[in-house]
Amino acid sequence: MFKLFVTLTLIGLTLGQSPNYRILRQRQEIDPYGSYNWSYETENGIKAAEQGSLYPSNNPDSKEALKAEGSFSYTSPEGVPVQITYVADENGFQPQGDGIPKIPEYIVRSLEYQRAHGKL
Secondary structure (H helix, E strand, O other): HHHHHHHHHHEEEEEEOOOOOOOOEEEEEEOOOOEEEEEEEOOOEEEEEEEEEEEEOOOOOOOOOEEEEEEEEEEOOOOOOOEEEEEEOOOOOEEEEOOOOOOOHHHHHHHHHHHHHHOO
C-alpha cells in the first residue's frame, strides 16, 4: 500500500510541474473515402498538420495503402526553431528537416563501398 501511495504521489508531482498550454487552433476533417486532414497550434508555438489518403497498393496482399504527409514545428529548449516535414507510406516514415541527425558522408561512402564489394 505504501508503494502505491508513493508512486501516485510522484506521478501527481510530475504532472503538477508540467506547464499547460492552450490549444489556439485545431481542425480535423475525415472523408468517408479514406482521406483526412488535421492541424493544431498551441500557445507555446507548437504547430502540426497532416493529410492522408488511400492509394492503390504495390503490395499484392493489399488493395490499398495509406499515404500521409505532414509537418510539425517547435522551439527546442536551446531556443532553436525546429521544422520537420515527413511522408509516411509503404516505404515507411521518411522525415526531413534540420532537426534530423544526418549520417556523415564518410559513413555513406563506406556503406556504398561495402555494398558494392559484397560485404553487406
